[in-house]
Amino acid sequence: MPVDGGWNRRSLLRGAAVVAGAAATAPLLGKAATAHAGPGDADDADALFRAGEFERAGRAYEEILKKDPKNVHAARRRGYVGLLSNRFPEAEKYLTMALGLAPGDKEASQFLADCYTRQDKFSLAVPHWQAAGEDVYAKWFAAFRGEPYQVHGDTGRVPWRQMDPFPLLEGSINGGPPKNFMFYTRVAWLGVSARTAKEAGLSAVASQKIEYAGRTIWMYFGVLGSFKLGGIELRNIPVQWSDDADAPTHDGIIGTWILYHFLTTVDYAGRSLILRRRTPETARKARADAARAGVKPLPLWLAREHLLHSQGSIADSGTKVVALDIGGTGEQVAGMSVETAAQLRVRTDYERPLEAYAGGQPVISYPCYPKEVRLGDAAAKNVYCYADKGGGTGGFASADAQGNAALAGAAEAGGPGDFGFDVLGHFSHSFYKPYNVTLDFTGMNLYIAHGKAT
Structure with a gap:
């Protein structure tokens, strides 16, 4: 993946x-900054995200998931949008969805580990740091x-x-x-x-x-x-x-x-x-x-x-x-x-x-x-x-x-x-x-x- x-x-x-x-x-003064996403358009959703239009990108990823519930990229990116703004429940929801669709997705594991770490839920973060291949973080947080x-x-x-x-x-x-x-x-x-x-x-x-x-x-x-x-x-x-x-x-x-x-x-x-x-x-x-x-x-x-x-x-x-x-x-x-x-x-x-x-x-x-x-x-x-x-x-x-x-x-x-x-x-x-x-x-x-x- x-x-x-x-x-x-x-x-x-x-x-x-x-x-x-x-x-x-x-x-970043090129076309990505001027993208306009239509419902369910993956390329435009990514362009909105690239341009820093995070909320609009989040809505576009949700539209993609309505049409394609198994879209790992859209689920991961939608979780990332929530994580950027410390909206933990929605970040957990979509990142967990992404990992359910692709258990070996290291980036989704990193994002979810970050999500739990920010909430001081170190024990929940550890297995995700481990899955992401981040052994130092996994050992460190497991010691608490x-x-x-x-x-x-x-x-x-x-x-x-x-x-x-x-x-x-x-x-x-x-x-x-x-x-x-x-x-x-x-x-x-x-x-x-x-x-x-x-x-x-x-x-x-x-x-x-x-x-x-x-x-x-x-x-x-x-x-x-x-x-x-x-x-x-x-x-x-x-x-x-x-x-x-x-x-x-x-x-x-x-x-x-x-x-x-x-x-x-x-x-x-x-x-x-x-x-x-x-x-x-x-x-x-x-x-x-x-x-x-x-x-x-x-x-x-x-x-x-x-x-x-x-x-x-x-x-x-x-x-x-x-x-x-x-x-x-x-x-x-x-x-x-x-x-x-x-x-x-x-x-x-x-x-x-x-x-x-x-x-x-x-x-x-x-x-x-x-x-x-x-x-x-x-x-x-x-x-x-x-x-x-x-x-x-x-x-x-x-x-x-x-x-x-x-x-x-x-x-x-x-x-x-x-x-x-x-x-x-x-x-x-x-x-x-x-x-x-x-x-x-x-x-x-x-x-x-x-x-x-x-």
């Missing part, structure tokens, strides 16, 4: 790094006993110790002294340095050997008893570290899995991270507060367990799917492929290439200056961005020598355009500096407002 848009998790583990440059996203991600406390507000080259804040591992952590939504789990892992007495339940930038690194995966951020404590959570000898200047990195368990406000303007219990009540309050402030909600989509997407624009692109790379490092405001920059006639300086690494492989990017980069009402004009040479399947160019494969955990080797849908570009660390960004993983809404969070 063919799969759509490979997940390539082994490539992910081999190429893990904290990186900050430009996403090599697929050019009791409820994972136990939340203690209602609100945590953690000030940043620095803004650049990356936001840095304090957290505590297993009740120990404060440690310095950065955060980045291109990373999945909580990663810690080898030194921090040793001090905390962590033991591995799974391991993975990777090749990165010409050297071999062992990555280790374990279960952490306690992680404190401000007035919040998380217990019984996944943690990763390695034997990498390249010592970082910080003690760990907080990925999306941590942020995902809260109604999270990344307050760039106020230089703080605000975590509130993730409940329907806090989601409603966030929406009401945004409405009073005149801030409209943007859609929030979650792909490959941890990668954030919404809708935005670059130059004259019109509104498209964009990746949200919040945190991390880098002076650039946004990134795109050189093909997209050329199609949008973005001024690009090809005489000043930026040579770096992505997933341990050399990557070249070029400074570029779009007339506008926009996310809802938040915009930046004539700002410094990257155009990445690598087409639709490249990775990230690192502008920062902090790129530590072991500490990062899961910055993707594959670019954010390989999920079955096109991505215009990614919005990076420097874009968010004048704003506060609230991530509502319950209602799957994004709110971005100028100034400090209240």
